[in-house]
Amino acid sequence: xxxxxxxxxxxxxxxxxxxxxxxxxxxxxxxxxxxxxxxxxxxxxxxxxxxxxxxxxxxxxxxxxxxxxxxxxxxxxxxxxxxxxxxxxxxxxxxxxxxxxxxxxxxxxxxxxxxxxxxxxxxxxxxxxxxxxxxxxxxxxxxxxxxxxxxxxxxxxxxxxxxxxxxxxxxxxxxxxxxxxxxxxxxxxxxxxxxxxxxxxxxxxxxxxxxxxxxxxxxxxxxxxxxxxxxxxxxxxxxxxxxxxxxxxxxxxxxxxxxxxxxxxxxxxxxxxxxxxxxxxxxxxx
Amino acid sequence: xxxxxxxxxxxxxxxxxxxxxxxxxxxxxxxxxxxxxxxxxxxxxxxxxxxxxxxxxxxxxxxxxxxxxxxxxxxxxxxxxxxxxxxxxxxxxxxxxxxxxxxxxxxxxxxxxxxxxxxxxxxxxxxxxxxxxxxxxxxxxxxxxxxxxxxxxxxxxxxxxxxxxxxxxxxxxxxxxxxxxxxxxxxxxxxxxxxxxxxxxxxxxxxxxxxxxxxxxxxxxxxxxxxxxxxxxxxxxxxxxxxxxxxxxxxxxxxxxxxxxxxxxxxxxxxxxxxxxxxxxxxxxxxxxxxxxxxxxxxxxxxxxxxxxxxxxxxxxxxxxxxxxxxxxxxxxxxxxxxxxxxxx
Amino acid sequence: xxxxxxxxxxxxxxxxxxxxxxxxxxxxxxxxxxxxxxxxxxxxxxxxxxxxxxxxxxxxxxxxxxxxxxxxxxxxxxxxxxxxxxxxxxxxxxxxxxxxxxxxxxxxxxxxxxxxxxxxxxxxxxxxxxxxxxxxxxxxxxxxxxxxxxxxxxxxxxxxxxxxxxxxxxxxxxxxxxxxxxxxxxxxxxxxxxxxxxxxxxxxxxxxxxxxxxxxxxxxxxxxxxxxxxxxxxxxxxxxxxxxxxxxxxxxxxxxxxx
Numbered sequence: 001x002x003x004x005x006x007x008x009x010x011x012x013x014x015x016x017x018x019x020x021x022x023x024x025x026x027x028x029x030x031x032x033x034x035x036x037x038x039x040x041x042x043x044x045x046x047x048x049x050x051x052x053x054x055x056x057x058x059x060x061x062x063x064x065x066x067x068x069x070x071x072x073x074x075x076x077x078x079x080x081x082x083x084x085x086x087x088x089x090x091x092x093x094x095x096x097x098x099x100x101x102x103x104x105x106x107x108x109x110x111x112x113x114x115x116x117x118x119x120x121x122x123x124x125x126x127x128x129x130x131x132x133x134x135x136x137x138x139x140x141x142x143x144x145x146x147x148x149x150x151x152x153x154x155x156x157x158x159x160x161x162x163x164x165x166x167x168x169x170x171x172x173x174x175x176x177x178x179x180x181x182x183x184x185x186x187x188x189x190x191x192x193x194x195x196x197x198x199x200x201x202x203x204x205x206x207x208x209x210x211x212x213x214x215x216x217x218x219x220x221x222x223x224x225x226x227x228x229x230x231x232x233x234x235x236x237x238x239x240x241x242x243x244x245x246x247x248x249x250x251x252x253x254x255x256x257x258x259x260x261x262x263x264x265x266x267x268x269x270x271x272x273x274x275x276x277x278x279x280x281x282x283x284x285x286x
Numbered sequence: 287x288x289x290x291x292x293x294x295x296x297x298x299x300x301x302x303x304x305x306x307x308x309x310x311x312x313x314x315x316x317x318x319x320x321x322x323x324x325x326x327x328x329x330x331x332x333x334x335x336x337x338x339x340x341x342x343x344x345x346x347x348x349x350x351x352x353x354x355x356x357x358x359x360x361x362x363x364x365x366x367x368x369x370x371x372x373x374x375x376x377x378x379x380x381x382x383x384x385x386x387x388x389x390x391x392x393x394x395x396x397x398x399x400x401x402x403x404x405x406x407x408x409x410x411x412x413x414x415x416x417x418x419x420x421x422x423x424x425x426x427x428x429x430x431x432x433x434x435x436x437x438x439x440x441x442x443x444x445x446x447x448x449x450x451x452x453x454x455x456x457x458x459x460x461x462x463x464x465x466x467x468x469x470x471x472x473x474x475x476x477x478x479x480x481x482x483x484x485x486x487x488x489x490x491x492x493x494x495x496x497x498x499x500x501x502x503x504x505x506x507x508x509x510x511x512x513x514x515x516x517x518x519x520x521x522x523x524x525x526x527x528x529x530x531x532x533x534x535x536x537x538x539x540x541x542x543x544x545x546x547x548x549x550x551x552x553x554x555x556x557x558x559x560x561x562x563x564x565x566x567x568x569x570x571x572x573x574x575x576x577x578x579x580x581x582x583x584x585x586x587x588x589x590x591x592x593x594x595x596x597x598x599x600x601x602x603x604x605x606x607x608x609x610x611x612x613x614x615x616x617x618x619x620x621x622x623x624x625x626x627x628x629x630x631x
Numbered sequence: 632x633x634x635x636x637x638x639x640x641x642x643x644x645x646x647x648x649x650x651x652x653x654x655x656x657x658x659x660x661x662x663x664x665x666x667x668x669x670x671x672x673x674x675x676x677x678x679x680x681x682x683x684x685x686x687x688x689x690x691x692x693x694x695x696x697x698x699x700x701x702x703x704x705x706x707x708x709x710x711x712x713x714x715x716x717x718x719x720x721x722x723x724x725x726x727x728x729x730x731x732x733x734x735x736x737x738x739x740x741x742x743x744x745x746x747x748x749x750x751x752x753x754x755x756x757x758x759x760x761x762x763x764x765x766x767x768x769x770x771x772x773x774x775x776x777x778x779x780x781x782x783x784x785x786x787x788x789x790x791x792x793x794x795x796x797x798x799x800x801x802x803x804x805x806x807x808x809x810x811x812x813x814x815x816x817x818x819x820x821x822x823x824x825x826x827x828x829x830x831x832x833x834x835x836x837x838x839x840x841x842x843x844x845x846x847x848x849x850x851x852x853x854x855x856x857x858x859x860x861x862x863x864x865x866x867x868x869x870x871x872x873x874x875x876x877x878x879x880x881x882x883x884x885x886x887x888x889x890x
């Protein structure tokens with residue numbers, strides 16, 4: 001704390017440091033969010049503009065079947081993408097952390113990570129086409145060709161592929177910090193390998209697991225690009241719905257409601273999880 | 287440290303300088319692959335101006351973009367005929383100052399007073415064409431002569447795509463059911479909606495005109511609704527691609543150029559329109575895209591196989607079965623709702 | 632067990648690289664479609680370099696990235712400093728506000744900015760959607776990330792050092808420039824690098840805030856894919872992958888040298 005400064009100096013310093021950034025956040029995060037909230041209560045005029053009357057009709061419309069379905073599908077993608085990421089990424093994080101050449105392995109992991117995600121997504125399009133690589137491979141065994149895309153599986157696959165590095169990195173950071181002596185201690189106390197791991201190591205990786213899962217689950221739920229490119233309109237997630245409302249459907253009011261709904265869901269889920277983990281879990285996100 | 291900062295600052299200043307240099311720029315919004323680069327360069331050379339081309343995949347997306355504020359960014363837009371009056375009503379387009387367009391006299395008399403824009407108040411025709419079914423003859427297991435290949439599960443001849451254009455696709459469903467393309471009967475629209483939702487589940491997705499043909503060429507799909515000229519263009523790459531008008535009747539459409547009321551470089555926009563109305567330019571444009579030009583004096587300049595191609599210039603008896611898409615006024619909201627629901631599942 | 636882990640890791644790495652390698656291979660393929668290798672060619676790369684629009688998109692991407700990173704780093708570093716050093720009313724609220732761009736899906740961010748610009752246009756007559764609006768959008772999510780990264784670095788610093796400087800007679804700005812900033816520098820650099828990466832890679836926010844003439848490479852790739860993938864895009868992608876790999880490898884080699 002700056003005890004040596006006068007109150008005026010202190011005020012000035014707060015203004016200079018927090019002022020610009022804080023003002024930016026107010027203008028470009030808070031205000032737009034409030035506008036979205038406002039729009040969510042408005043109505044779509046005949047030419048797609050936002051007009052009164054204000055009401056809850058957009059939220060009521062949210063509860064209709066196709067929209068709830070889209071939300072359920074988004075949840076489904078999120079959950080499955082996270083589970084598969086855990087399956088693929090958790091052991092990988094350990095492997096890298098315990099490897100003598102782990103710097104190199106990390107580098108190899110980061111290269112796809114730093115590649116533009118659009119490239120990574122459309123790469124799967126190329127692979128999954130009727131006359132694409134996967135089908136060519138299958139045909140060599142006399143199978144197929146199959147219409148592998150558009151499909152939910154294709155969207156899920158590409159989603160996992162896109163977000164897997166996001167999962168591995170925080171988990172890796174956690175694993176790097178684990179105290180392996182606890183494992184030794186568990187063995188000394190007579191625990192068998194699996195139980196020892198479960199009680200001594202796994203809990204230490206919770207912060208990384210939490211951060212990694214969040215970094216997969218949230219974008220996976222909210223993405224529209226993957227479903228757009230690999231779903232070709234047949235897989236509709238909540239992100240696609242939102243994009244449609246602000247695009248071809250020109251229903252900004254309903255789009256606002258969808259956005260508030262998604263945002264609210266995500267914030268609530270995080271808040272509850274963070275509460276369960278304690279503030280520590282929340283901080284580890286950084 | 288100071289040196290590095292000043293370098294950064296310099297870079298910032300240089301990059302922040304808007305590229306709206308001394309060169310006047312025409313911002314042109316068009317369908318993808320709808321104008322040859324050489325023609326654009328020709329205009330640039332002639333006028334000394336610069337043309338920035340942006341494309342859209344579907345007319346709905348184009349309209350949404352304009353309504354979201356992009357109508358201040360573009361000077362000239364190519365829009366489907368049924369949008370012209372709607373855009374005028376929504377304040378995007380102002381009446382044409384015909385005095386600046388000497389080239390209007392080059393147009394075929396029909397296009398000087400077309401049904402979608404009587405007296406050419408707001409727009410200038412760009413192309414006309416038809417919408418029908420495109421297919422790869424080696425991938426279909428039956429004749430392609432009806433919308434049933436899309437809508438009747440028993441008549442399906444292969445994997446199919448749905449065109450990502452609201453009026454055309456809903457229109458196809460309506461025609462299949464026996465209604466007019468321009469009906470506002472809620473019952474008809476409801477039935478069309480159900481038909482489309484069922485078709486979507488059996489399809490391999492939605493695609494814009496160019497994308498659909500690329501996917502058929504790539505073997506991902508066998509059939510799709512498509513625009514006549516696009517198919518002819520794509521045939522140059524693969525002769526197995528064919529075009530057929532369904533027996534229920536396809537669409538006859540015109541794409542038209544409109545000048546945006548709030549857009550920049552209006553003068554350049556008019557000059558560009560006049561440029562395209564010149565017979566030699568109109569012919570070059572049509573020869574590239576394989577569409578029919580509304581400029582009467584350009585037709586004799588087209589390559590012979592184009593002039594004689596019934597796909598480009600369908601004969602009278604074929605045209606009689608086709609229907610124009612009309613502006614529906616505020617009733618368009620009914621279609622918007624159907625489309626949103628079809629796309630949302 | 633060890634062997635199983637190794638096998639698993641190998642498979643995962645293969646999974647990660649397979650699509651990218653296919654794209655790289657196809658960029659040299661003579662045929663425009665399909666995956667049968669019909670011949671080796673550099674034509675697509677030639678076509679890429681001869682396309683003036685691609686160069687423009689590349690420049691746009693760089694302009695947006697560098698401008699927004701610069702602004703966001705300054706704003707974020709200052710904000711982090713203020714959050715760590717001072718107490719003031721509304722601090723808790725500001726901290727939660729900070730998490731929103733980080734946590735909320737891109738779509739919502741993009742859409743909210745679109746709304747903001749639309750409302751601003753109605754009331755004030757500007758801004759038009761352009762490269763500027765893209766930059767504004769990028770700064771918004773970058774600031775949050777920079778602030779969080781710098782903040783975690785600042786929290787590790789010993790405030791005693793700043794006190795010592797003050798005891799020796801240094802004034803506020805001097806303390807900041809000569810003590811705080813150099814100590815926080817690794818965090819600032821990391822934050823700036825993160826911001827740069829996020830901007831170069833961004834698609835969704837750019838999608839909603841870009842106007843004509845503001846196309847960036849990700850937007851170009853997206854519309855190319857929607858129209859029908861041409862090997863030109865494969866060539867572009869290969870170059871991007873190559874560049875990223877190069878810079879990463881460079882960073883790796885440098886960090887090993889310094890220790």
